[in-house]
Amino acid sequence: MGLMARLGIVAGYLAVFWALLPYALWRCGLEVDRALSWSAEPRAIGGVLLVPGLWFLAGGMRQLWVRGGGLPIGALPPPRFTRHGPYRLARHPIYLGFNLALLGAGLLLGSRGLAWVVAPLFLPLWIGYALIEERGLVRRFGSDYRRYQRQVGLLPRPGLYRLSQVVLQLSPFRPRVTGRARVPHRGPVVLVFNHASYLDPAYVSAVTRRPIHYLTTAQAYRQPGLGWVVRHYVNVPVRRYRQDPVACREMLRLLAEGEVIGLAVEGERAALGRYQGALRDVAAIVARLEVPVIPVGVSGAFDAGPRWADQVRPSSVRVAVGAELVFGGRAAEDVIDDAIRGLLVADPQPVRLPGLPLEKLARVLWCCPVCHDEAAWRAAELACAACGARYRATDDGWFDDLSGRRASLAELGESVRRAEPGAAVEIRATVARERSLFGPIEPLEPLGEGAVRFTPETISFGNLRIPIAAVRSVSTERADTLQVATRDGMWQFRPDRYSVFRLALLLERWRRLRA
Numbered sequence: 001m002g003l004m005a006r007l008g009i010v011a012g013y014l015a016v017f018w019a020l021l022p023y024a025l026w027r028c029g030l031e032v033d034r035a036l037s038w039s040a041e042p043r044a045i046g047g048v049l050l051v052p053g054l055w056f057l058a059g060g061m062r063q064l065w066v067r068g069g070g071l072p073i074g075a076l077p078p079p080r081f082t083r084h085g086p087y088r089l090a091r092h093p094i095y096l097g098f099n100l101a102l103l104g105a106g107l108l109l110g111s112r113g114l115a116w117v118v119a120p121l122f123l124p125l126w127i128g129y130a131l132i133e134e135r136g137l138v139r140r141f142g143s144d145y146r147r148y149q150r151q152v153g154l155l156p157r158p159g160l161y162r163l164s165q166v167v168l169q170l171s172p173f174r175p176r177v178t179g180r181a182r183v184p185h186r187g188p189v190v191l192v193f194n195h196a197s198y199l200d201p202a203y204v205s206a207v208t209r210r211p212i213h214y215l216t217t218a219q220a221y222r223q224p225g226l227g228w229v230v231r232h233y234v235n236v237p238v239r240r241y242r243q244d245p246v247a248c249r250e251m252l253r254l255l256a257e258g259e260v261i262g263l264a265v266e267g268e269r270a271a272l273g274r275y276q277g278a279l280r281d282v283a284a285i286v287a288r289l290e291v292p293v294i295p296v297g298v299s300g301a302f303d304a305g306p307r308w309a310d311q312v313r314p315s316s317v318r319v320a321v322g323a324e325l326v327f328g329g330r331a332a333e334d335v336i337d338d339a340i341r342g343l344l345v346a347d348p349q350p351v352r353l354p355g356l357p358l359e360k361l362a363r364v365l366w367c368c369p370v371c372h373d374e375a376a377w378r379a380a381e382l383a384c385a386a387c388g389a390r391y392r393a394t395d396d397g398w399f400d401d402l403s404g405r406r407a408s409l410a411e412l413g414e415s416v417r418r419a420e421p422g423a424a425v426e427i428r429a430t431v432a433r434e435r436s437l438f439g440p441i442e443p444l445e446p447l448g449e450g451a452v453r454f455t456p457e458t459i460s461f462g463n464l465r466i467p468i469a470a471v472r473s474v475s476t477e478r479a480d481t482l483q484v485a486t487r488d489g490m491w492q493f494r495p496d497r498y499s500v501f502r503l504a505l506l507l508e509r510w511r512r513l514r515a
Contacts, residue, residue, distance in 0.1 A: 025114070026114065046109070051104075056094070058097075063085040063087055067257075092126070096155065099123055160233055165205055168203075168206065178319070179207075182294060182321045184292060190255070190293045191204060192286060193264060195270065196298070196301045200301055204298065213236055214235050214236070217238065217477065219477045236254070237441055242437060267475070272348065274414075278333040278337055279333070295325060296322070297340050297341075298317065299317065299320070303397055309479075313355060349408075350396060350398055350409075361379040362379040365409075371384060371387035389402075391407075421506050427452055427503075431461050432446050432447055432492045434492075437488075444492055468511060482503050
């Protein structure tokens, strides 16, 4: 399109939308006043509406010019998508601001026709036009704009993220925060933190008023209820069982726009309360981002909601923010690990057993920590009939044995994990698979329920055969789901009773033996 044609379009938009339309609406208001014999009654409250209306209007236009790279003209749309300034509060702040300014001007000038008839009637008109306009925005910006639609309303509304921050501050789950000033007030930043509880993102969110975009497991998007929450939060979905370039691109885009990324560097929640260390690949990516990386240590979250218990409860949680990391020539994971461990009150973290479902302890303590006898061990009673080992849970979250020796749940669990693995395991489980490793996150395809056999060579279920040598990733979701991924697919297993942590440990040992 030539320069003269562009100038003509701009001149036409200015004439229609910024001269003829305001004049026509103003005249309509006057005609309504005349027809209903309404006299002018100026109201100062109109200025209270006029000012924010002009802010939405001018702020929206400025963002389209500065960040969008264009003008608010439908025929010449800005080439870049922006969600800054008033676009954080409403998807179409220019239209909204115009409507608010119209209402405020009517009140300020004393035109009840303009304020109470024309302005309200204008609202559904611009909303209908905006919804039509959004079809083109979805075609141009794809999943980015669809995610934006879920997070921001046509009209301002309390965002789920902000609402959760307010609820957290008013609830018994509120954490104590130190070092909050170390998080920059603007510009891109990555927060790296340890992960032991469902509530960790909420705890970390208390360190800054800025919204934090958390990399969140794809499985959360497939859960009823939880899927709705994470889609309307400010999360970035990531398939943890394979390299996910879509999630990486989204993270880079957000950082380029000056946003905050929250990253649980362990990958999974620590089932035993001990910090597991940053994943090497994740740490290497973080170190190369060339943005400030701030460590955050969350203490007490394991007691608030241990993974094996599938529940959360109030607890004394402390969130400590560290100084910006300097990687230098050291391994990135060592730098991150030293910083996070230095912020924790205790590692491993204690857990108080009263109030928790003790029968679920077998998920992490499936045999006796001393003699490794499985049949004689009673996890709920913390006692073994074979060797006589017995533990008492203390009020401060530790475990005493008969000799008075003190241990953490992590130490007991690590002793259990050193037991010799069996040659094969057969369990009953519900099985599903991912339809495609690429594209949007969709519900898994059910494959049925039945006997699943795990051996050092293969995983077998009906006609399904997954060679151990082909397995690229073994991970757990929640406390009852195992995910196994190869180059070509991902399969999910939900056992009736068997510990998924034990299955994951067996598969990892067999993979190392095959290697």
